[in-house]
Amino acid sequence: MPVTVLIVDDSKLARIVAGKALAELQPDWRKLEAGSAAHALDVIAEQTPDIALIDFNMAGKDGLELAAELRVLLPEMPVAIITANIQDEIIARAREIGAAFVAKPVTADALEPFLSGAALRLRSQRA
Amino acid sequence: MTVRVEGRTIVLEGRCPAGDAEDLLGALGDHPQGRVDIGGVVKLHMAVLQVLLALRPPVTGRPPVGPLSQDIFRSLISGSDSDAECF
Amino acid sequence: MDELLEQFLIEGRELVAEASKDLSALARDPQAAEALDGAFRAIHTLKGSFAVFALAPAEKLLHAAEDVLDRARRQASLLDAAAVAGLVACLDQTDRWIDDVERSGALPTAAEEMADRAIALLAASAHAVAAGMMTGTAAHTDWLAALTARETGAIAQAAAPLTAFRYTPDADCFFRGEDPLGVVERVPALIALAVLPTGGAWPAIADMEPFACFSIIEGLSGASEAEVRAAFRLQPSQITLATVEPRPVPQDSGEAVRDKAILRVDAARIDALADGLGDLIVAINGLAPLADEVGSVNRALAARLRAAQADIERATGTLSRNLTRVRLVPLETTLRRLPRVARQIAQGLGKEIAFTLVGETIEVDKQVADGLFEPLLHIVRNAIDHGVEPPEVRRQKGKDAKGQVTLTFQRQGDAITSTVSDDGAGIDPARLRASAVERGLLSQEGADALDDAAALRLIFRAGFSTASSVTEISGRGVGMDAVQAAIARLRGSVEIESRPGAGTRFRIRLPVTALTTRLLVIEVAGERYGVSLEQVAETVRIDEAALMPVGRGLACVLRDRTIPVLDLAVLLNAPPARGRHAKLVVTYVDGNPVALRVDGFGERIDTVLRPPRGILAAAPGVIGSAVLGDGGVLLVLDLPELAA
Numbered sequence: 001m002p003v004t005v006l007i008v009d010d011s012k013l014a015r016i017v018a019g020k021a022l023a024e025l026q027p028d029w030r031k032l033e034a035g036s037a038a039h040a041l042d043v044i045a046e047q048t049p050d051i052a053l054i055d056f057n058m059a060g061k062d063g064l065e066l067a068a069e070l071r072v073l074l075p076e077m078p079v080a081i082i083t084a085n086i087q088d089e090i091i092a093r094a095r096e097i098g099a100a101f102v103a104k105p106v107t108a109d110a111l112e113p114f115l116s117g118a119a120l121r122l123r124s125q126r127a
Numbered sequence: 128m129t130v131r132v133e134g135r136t137i138v139l140e141g142r143c144p145a146g147d148a149e150d151l152l153g154a155l156g157d158h159p160q161g162r163v164d165i166g167g168v169v170k171l172h173m174a175v176l177q178v179l180l181a182l183r184p185p186v187t188g189r190p191p192v193g194p195l196s197q198d199i200f201r202s203l204i205s206g207s208d209s210d211a212e213c214f
Numbered sequence: 215m216d217e218l219l220e221q222f223l224i225e226g227r228e229l230v231a232e233a234s235k236d237l238s239a240l241a242r243d244p245q246a247a248e249a250l251d252g253a254f255r256a257i258h259t260l261k262g263s264f265a266v267f268a269l270a271p272a273e274k275l276l277h278a279a280e281d282v283l284d285r286a287r288r289q290a291s292l293l294d295a296a297a298v299a300g301l302v303a304c305l306d307q308t309d310r311w312i313d314d315v316e317r318s319g320a321l322p323t324a325a326e327e328m329a330d331r332a333i334a335l336l337a338a339s340a341h342a343v344a345a346g347m348m349t350g351t352a353a354h355t356d357w358l359a360a361l362t363a364r365e366t367g368a369i370a371q372a373a374a375p376l377t378a379f380r381y382t383p384d385a386d387c388f389f390r391g392e393d394p395l396g397v398v399e400r401v402p403a404l405i406a407l408a409v410l411p412t413g414g415a416w417p418a419i420a421d422m423e424p425f426a427c428f429s430i431i432e433g434l435s436g437a438s439e440a441e442v443r444a445a446f447r448l449q450p451s452q453i454t455l456a457t458v459e460p461r462p463v464p465q466d467s468g469e470a471v472r473d474k475a476i477l478r479v480d481a482a483r484i485d486a487l488a489d490g491l492g493d494l495i496v497a498i499n500g501l502a503p504l505a506d507e508v509g510s511v512n513r514a515l516a517a518r519l520r521a522a523q524a525d526i527e528r529a530t531g532t533l534s535r536n537l538t539r540v541r542l543v544p545l546e547t548t549l550r551r552l553p554r555v556a557r558q559i560a561q562g563l564g565k566e567i568a569f570t571l572v573g574e575t576i577e578v579d580k581q582v583a584d585g586l587f588e589p590l591l592h593i594v595r596n597a598i599d600h601g602v603e604p605p606e607v608r609r610q611k612g613k614d615a616k617g618q619v620t621l622t623f624q625r626q627g628d629a630i631t632s633t634v635s636d637d638g639a640g641i642d643p644a645r646l647r648a649s650a651v652e653r654g655l656l657s658q659e660g661a662d663a664l665d666d667a668a669a670l671r672l673i674f675r676a677g678f679s680t681a682s683s684v685t686e687i688s689g690r691g692v693g694m695d696a697v698q699a700a701i702a703r704l705r706g707s708v709e710i711e712s713r714p715g716a717g718t719r720f721r722i723r724l725p726v727t728a729l730t731t732r733l734l735v736i737e738v739a740g741e742r743y744g745v746s747l748e749q750v751a752e753t754v755r756i757d758e759a760a761l762m763p764v765g766r767g768l769a770c771v772l773r774d775r776t777i778p779v780l781d782l783a784v785l786l787n788a789p790p791a792r793g794r795h796a797k798l799v800v801t802y803v804d805g806n807p808v809a810l811r812v813d814g815f816g817e818r819i820d821t822v823l824r825p826p827r828g829i830l831a832a833a834p835g836v837i838g839s840a841v842l843g844d845g846g847v848l849l850v851l852d853l854p855e856l857a858a
Contacts, residue, residue, distance in 0.1 A: 117391030159524030181416035
């Protein structure tokens with residue numbers, strides 16, 4: 001069964017960059033895109049992603065608020081926050097909801113640890 | 128594949144990611160008398176290391192050159208016999 | 215004896231025992247107020263007793279100890295493990311002084327300095343109490359105390375304060391893609407690292423969740439607290455930090471440092487435990503044949519039995535390692551006199567040396583440490599006496615007037631390698647050959663047949679000495695043969711390399727521990743024997759056709775080297791081995807490889823080697839026996855002796 005990854009970022013360019021890094025590591029995985037937190041929630045109503053990559057800095061609801069809501073809707077889903085500068089306050093909030101960090105701009109190297117951890121979780125859930 | 132079984136030896140090779148922990152655990156379960164050869168390891172994930180530390184199989188091979196290898200592998204190797212390299 | 219003195223000795227020792235008992239109670243339960251009062255009273259009285267004899271350094275030391283206890287009493291603050299260890303060290307020093315007073319009626323001349331050092335140690339640990347209180351909880355100081363005890367060596371060597379860290383990754387961290395080892399890799403100036411189980415014990419194979427992190431990583435770094443904290447930036451709630459002040463190891467009371475482990479146990483009790491463990495290992499060895507037997511009836515049941523056996527073996531292995539560790543002492547304790555003695559020897563001979571000691575913090579079994587001092591001293595003495603040239607000769611040769619004598623220790627698995635090297639005159643093999651002929655130890659042909667390496671080993675022969683003058687220091691050639699015998703008693707081996715004009719190097723290899731021996735079972739003429747794996751360089755299987763007749767014997771080529779092949783059966787007075795494939799066990803005799811042909815190789819077992827008794831004691835080539843799991847007895851052969 002292919003894995004579906006939800007990429008949430010209000011910049012289309014950033015979504016393309018993240019999508020490329022993802023394709024480099026896991027060419028078979030499917031991706032869903034959303035340009036805002038609200039859009040992401042709409043997407044989830046239709047399809048259930050296995051993994052979410054969420055930009056922190058978005059207009060409207062920020063990435064961590066969205067991640068917290070996703071944590072309620074899909075408690076087992078691995079979530080990573082994409083951000084260029086990590087402040088201590090963000091670290092603490094991300095820890096609370098069990099989200100990982102991926103450095104921005106998203107490269108294959110930056111994404112690899114999170115994806116392999118997520119693959120591990122999916123593997124142990126499906127086992 | 129970074130975990131292989133050759134006879135009674137379980138060979139770890141290359142960069143061993145977290146996923147290898149499950150394979151190693153399985154291999155040690157199948158071969159309780161098996162020894163683990165780490166000679167080809169480039170990097171070991173914590174998940175793999177803690178299986179070795181918990182189950183303490185005899186470990187052979189020269190540890191990789193790396194920032195932590197001295198500290199990490201010393202305890203593993205010193206718990207095992209150094210096999211044929213006795214003189 | 216003076217009645218007063220007699221009473222002092224009796225009462226003093228009682229008070230030391232009382233205070234020790236109270237301190238160990240405090241170590242177990244820091245809140246034991248009665249024990250705190252008891253220790254204070256005993257030490258206070260002890261101080262008064264020493265005052266009767268005007269033994270000022272002891273008074274001063276006990277006063278400092280009393281102060282620490284009194285402060286803890288009045289402020290109702292808790293003494294941590296380090297502080298208690300400091301007090302125990304003071305008490306030990308006092309105990310040794312009571313022995314000194316009994317022997318000589320006085321304290322040793324260096325007592326004043328000893329007292330100052332013990333007081334400094336006490337002050338350092340009191341400081342740790344203060345630091346612990348600043349940063350937090352009792353649990354915090356617990357790990358810190360354990361870490362400080364574990365890394366004594368690294369802490370002693372540090373020139374500046376260190377940062378200790380304890381990193382407890384959450385169980386789910388692997389799923390977020392975190393690798394705690396990768397995180398720790400980023401800690402700057404890492405000095406020591408330990409991976410510990412979260413629950414205090416590693417899980418058994420059946421309970422193990424491969425993707426849950428059940429490890430804690432602790433370590434020491436030379437970087438500042440802020441720098442170390444930065445490495446754990448993404449794990450702020452999982453990290454605990456503390457500053458550790460460097461603590462110099464007192465030169466003359468190394469025992470005080472070792473006594474950080476508060477419990478002091480009679481060595482005989484540890485030996486009794488080791489014996490019990492030996493019996494346990496023998497009993498466990500009985501499970502494998504049982505599983506084989508079960509296997510012929512029910513394979514599944516046999517597999518479960520083997521799995522259970524593996525679990526028991528692992529648990530026993532851990533027990534054995536822990537017991538072994540109890541017996542480990544740092545080499546420096548026994549070797550601390552060596553640099554001073556070496557300088558004295560050099561002075562007496564009018565030579566100048568720079569003596570370097572490397573790796574002396576390595577820990578070895580107490581028996582090994584104790585047995586090593588004499589042979590090492592002898593080799594060092596020889597290096598200074600025969601190796602290092604007088605300063606004027608060295609200058610003529612263009613060398614530094616000061617000779618370098620270096621003693622190193624290195625741990626390799628279960629063995630330690632020690633080298634003693636000098637940059638002196640070296641040993642001339644030609645001179646050794648000539649000397650051996652002169653002394654009638656060898657015929658001219660025999661001497662000529664020796665290659666240089668074999669000629670060098672002549673110095674290990676009894677009664678061999680080539681020094682042009684018999685000196686006061688090195689005596690009359692009583693020496694290298696005794697050195698070799700002492701090392702053999704520790705189940706070690708010694709090798710020698712020398713380059714005339716450039717220097718000599720001795721390499722000694724010893725097992726770190728002495729409790730269990732790993733044996734290889736071999737079959738010879740229908741019988742099973744054991745051989746110590748430490749004597750086995752390798753086992754090989756070659757085509758019989760590859761055995762070449764050389765002279766009256768056989769030889770084979772291994773890795774481009776021709777080595778003699780002896781039939782072990784013949785050496786044991788049994789019919790020789792036959793078969794298309796020759797199975798060989800390679801051992802070293804006087805530094806040269808020799809292959810011994812056997813009928814077959816069996817399993818490897820860990821067992822307790824019992825020294826030969828009765829008739830066996832007289833049998834040549836037997837180093838002991840081992841009881842097998844089925845109750846049978848395995849004779850353990852001494853390969854080098856048989857092959858010699």
